[in-house]
Amino acid sequence: MNTVRGFKDIIYPESFKISEIERISREVFEIFNYKEIRIPTVEYQELFIKSTGETTDIVEKEMYKFEDASKRILALRPEGTPGVARAYINNNLNIKGENTKYFYIGNMFRAERPQAGRFREFEQIGVEYIGTNSAFSDAEVIIMLDTILKKIGIKSYQIEINSIGCFECRKKYREVLIENLKKLELCDLCKQRIERNPLRVLDCKIDKEKFSSIPSIHLCGNCQDHHKTLKELLTKSNVDYKENKLLVRGLDYYTRTVFEFKTAELGSQDAIAAGGRYDDLIKSMGGPNSPSVGWAMGAERILMLCEKENISFKNKPLCFVITADQKYSEYAFELLSSLRNSGIKSDFSSFHQSLKSQMRSANSNGARYALIIGEEEFISNTVTIKDLSTGEQSKKEKDNLIKELLKII
């Protein structure tokens, strides 16, 4: 039987690479003092309608929704922010006196037509910095994301930022925008969008060139200051970004800062991570006034970029234990256990195979050393160690061998 369309198995080495991406992210989160939050995979459908937005594609056409046995209308989470916002409110995280910087790692579900780099179940690694409207928090999360990608070793991406203003700026701009858009000859979809969600029209790839005449949003003083501060902070931190006045986002809750980390290596799936500020979301959900900023990155897309850029993740044993004669299998197995108990990554293939075959396994597994045990070694209580890169080999006493190997690690 096939897997369901858009769903897939992830097997070594991809599984290892993804967990490395997670590991590196966790390392950075720890350095930045972000705490993990784990939220449910299933929520009431209403949560996403009210937060992500009724008119967004994610909610309108891509959500996996279903009714459970008690007739509750539920949905598989299409993104992480609504759940985190809900958890923040439910658990009164605003009054706990701890910092409210969270990261999450989890799978999301969207019923889109699948393509390379676009799956119906995919993993997002994301952060939410809740409770401050300071531009320093925008800068922090962007710098953190940049740090993670650099630490992974990815180079082929570009950062685009924009400010779409606060609620007040948007309200005024909306009118100006609609007026201007109506003067233009636009594609059918854009025509529909003019009334429903005019800001999204600016994102259209077909009509892109026609928007040069349209005035960009006029930001109020506070929004201008915020955006200016953010840009200065990024520049001072050597974050290489470019401003894209046409950048808007498909989720309704964004205010002020929006940003995307884009790549040219992945075809249409060019966003590897994206996010922005959402100052009104938590309040609009009935929580305290909690301006916030966050982002999410797609683990599979990061993985694909790693492959494009030939970034290697190594998971190789240091030692490979080999018997010259089956008689010494148990003795060899004991050695293997001692190595592992000492924390030395070690493996073996099958002691029944010929020495030649075992050597071949050692090589193809990428082991650095072959440890050979045969009659000579058994009698003298030693182990032959062969360095597989140089071909040099010597006999060592078992205890000394382990001590020396521990120094190498």
Added chain:
RNA sequence: GUGGUUGUAGCUCAACUGGUUAGAGCAUCCGGUUGUGGCCCGGAAGGUUGCGGGUUCGAGUCCCGUCAGCCACCCCA
């Protein structure tokens, strides 16, 4: 979701207008005299041609359906 396109061994691909037991390279496994990998050489194993119907004396090849992948759009991570 719209429009395309593809599906043959683990992977990448072959098989003239439908015509015997569907091939190759890479990978895998075994071997190339006494206890040594990579390179090289030899051999073996590996396929219900995505699945289900249909046309035909005969289907990997043609037709229909279905499933899945991919590309663009759309959207997004």
